[in-house]
Amino acid sequence: MIAGLKVVRAGLFDTLQDLGRTGFMALGMPTAGAMDRIGLGLANALAGNPANTAGLEIGVMGPDLLVEADSVHIALVGPLSPALIEGPDAAAKPLESDRSHLLKRGQILRVGMIEGSSTAYLAVAGGFDLPAFMGSLSTYSRAGIGGFDGRKLAAGDLLPLAQAAAAAGDERKLAQPFDYGSGPLRVVWGPQEDYFSDEGRRTFVECEYRVSKEADRMGIRFEGPTIAHAKSVDHGGADIISDGIAPGAIQVPGAGLPIVLLADRQTVGGYPKIATVASVDLPRLGRLLPGQTVRFAAITVEEAEALRRDQEARLQRAIAGFVAARPPGGIDLARLYEENLIDGVVFDQPWSATSKPSSAEGGTK
Template identity: 55%
Template sequence: MTAAGFLDIVAPGLMTSVQDLGRFGAQALGMPVAGATDPIAFRLVNCLVGNPENTAALEIGYLGPGFTVAAESLRIAFGGVAKLALQPADGSEARAVKPWRSVLLKRGDRLSIGAVEDASVAYLAVQGGFAIPPFMGSYSTYMRSGLGGFEGRALKAGDRLPLVLNAAPDSEERELADAIDYGDGPVRVVLGPQQDRFTAKGIETFLSATYTVTKEADRMGLRLDGETVEHVRGADIASEGLVTGSIQVPGNGKPIILMADRQTTGGYTKIATVISADLPRVGRMKPGNNLAFQAISVAEAEAIRRTQEQGIRRLIDGIRTAMPDVWLDLDALYTANLISGAVDAPSGHWK
């Protein structure tokens, strides 16, 4: 695929990678799904710039990148909470960029994204997407094996990320009308498939304790610290298939929630599986966050997911034309004569 322009990466951020919604249909070959850990935000930023929902975008972990536009123009949208500073190429004063809104950048403009404040991940979509080849039907990066995405790795300083479009089409900017509701309360799970490998006390502990995400959390899984879950006869089983959201409990009794870059098979007992509707909320968690679990039925999980999808569709359908940004030229404001005179109230004469 021929590049029409580039994002020149000046600062890569802490963990910035190209992702889409995942690499499906290859787990039988040992290839993980990968993909965005918060697919809701991922889909919405793509919609803001007019892309199909599965267009490859940048997943930003903890600290954002800085880049310069090497194209005639580029429309972007950022999904998350962070400080975005735009330094225009024309030398005018740097200004803030709003999240959850499309923004048009020009050649030579530099955008710097600060720390992600509300979650572990945020997303940056570019109109038209990136001019990179798919790997096994997906643009997602699986960094543990160096496959997919941009050279199979997180971005680094000096990278030139190729763009599909050299110039953004003329259109009005768009913004999200309402905030995303990720829900709150306990993370909902369906018990099993090795529920019988845990004691009644172990299951009670799992469903009543509060756990803390440890510093070992990454795209592969969230290791939790808290009360120990008791096994019946050890943690090892014959290796079998895993899904995103599987909760393994190894021999130390501390649960591990498997996430996007999880392995495809594993030999530890699984006490439960996070329902698909709660996976985006879990995917946003960072070290130090607390969570608890609540068991529900498969039928309940399916109904919750259908309701969630209806909410996402309403957010997408509710995307509206953005109000134009108005930037104050403070230098001009401070030097202009904004007062033509004053009235002396007692005399009624101008001064």
Template identity: 45%
Template structure:
């Protein structure tokens, strides 16, 4: 079938890249907090990057697999294990039926992501499988996962092309100090020059009031010209609200669709994953950049994802006719066999195997 939840952990939900197209009705986008980690997890197991994953917050779940499946765990290091042994992160790993995956600590970052090859069998609600906890829709009955929940796999896989290459370098998550790049506006003209300088020149500490809706920070007061209230307008993921109390609040994945506080800036898309992995007590500084630079950084990230997906999913090319002639000649003249290297799918009695071949020389007797 899929997975059986034995313990749901602190906050484990089903999320994808979000529920777009319904904000005009008041429906939040939701989706994963760390879009970078979630996208990489999906690509590592051959999924579209918008496929639903499990978002694991701080203390992770315990889940038993009832069917063989390839998974990838990315994001924060929350002590992922399989049957009590360390489970590699940022790597496609085959989990067998009967094995148990658990999370046992917080060694860096605050959120981990688990992607399942072929996707989870979760209903699509308003174009997304994401869990909206406040509206109680999406995911599993619109709530966090708990003991006894079962989720099936839509199209489980035990092999993928280029398995040996489905491994990425682990990100550095040990820092407690972070610099987030921002594009100023849309209400930066509501702040004094001193207020702008304070915002860009001060360190802010992430408070305990940090959840999927927003990240409240504490530090030097950012001065307004005429208070922090405005006529309500739209809000985006990463918008930095500054109410009249003068401290910033960064809107996160479950942010409301509109709000009536001044927004001094917006954290750029490629830096939001770093904030998603922060913890209360970490310090943040804001750095101003132009919108053109922000767009260029985003385009570079998109290009990287496309290239990674292409490299991992490119099947091994069959030998050309010329290569085949050369192989035959080698066998006839030298009685030696040159095996073409690559990754191949082999089906034996209905069971699929992924075979990695390396170039070898074999002397015939």
């Protein structure tokens, strides 16, 4: 019998993603990969995995997953309200996000809705036992490659686990939510900012733009004031000879509204790019929802590099600062009884000199 997680009910858009299929853009192969590398990295770290292990990227609403393995450690990261269902007729019990959990055979994990973001992540200890394509498990659904049959998950799918049972170990959680930053999205001008008028460039950095309904893993179309192209013999408006597309490239077609290109972007494009979102802010783009508004602010390449280094340092500090997580309901009595306690009191709530433990809160041995 294959150990796995079976999709009882599919979410809206759940795909397997790692950090991307790098090195093949010259062959016309998009990188795909996680929209939010920070969220995936934290989930993998909580599950004890290397950073590039493929996890489940959850879009807007997650699936219900039946555990068909002896046990499995999972980690959820993002603004979720997950729940655990012990059996077909059992009530759902709330679980915490931003931490790891031990699940056992027959339990159902209800991942639930994402609140205030478009993306969250689920990682499993050891990863999924699926074949890589061009060195990656990332799903590129437009071409039907990678991940689970090159598509989003559907009811009845069985995601095979690399580990048939969970290894011993404590559960962990984030000490506090990771700070993605706020304020304008930082961008570096170019590579074709000279294809836009001075007025067009001012409009881009001085005005507010709204995420349209045309937003997905390929890119985000924004609504707002139009950005004027330059009118000269050398720069013929909104068309260029097609060239490479970097993550976060901001194309401006003839209609004058910006399109920010993301994980599933094409490898080349023929519209001029006014700027490129600094890599430090790409995870923020991956979390935006239709209707949310943003502003853009131009910074230098040197500033962008310094910001990314600082973000990576903060990410490593967050991982180093994981704390022990209690099981749902408070004290892990099974673990407590395994300890060789001579005398002592365990409190499930903060204790003061004027409070006394109840029989449910503590005792001696």
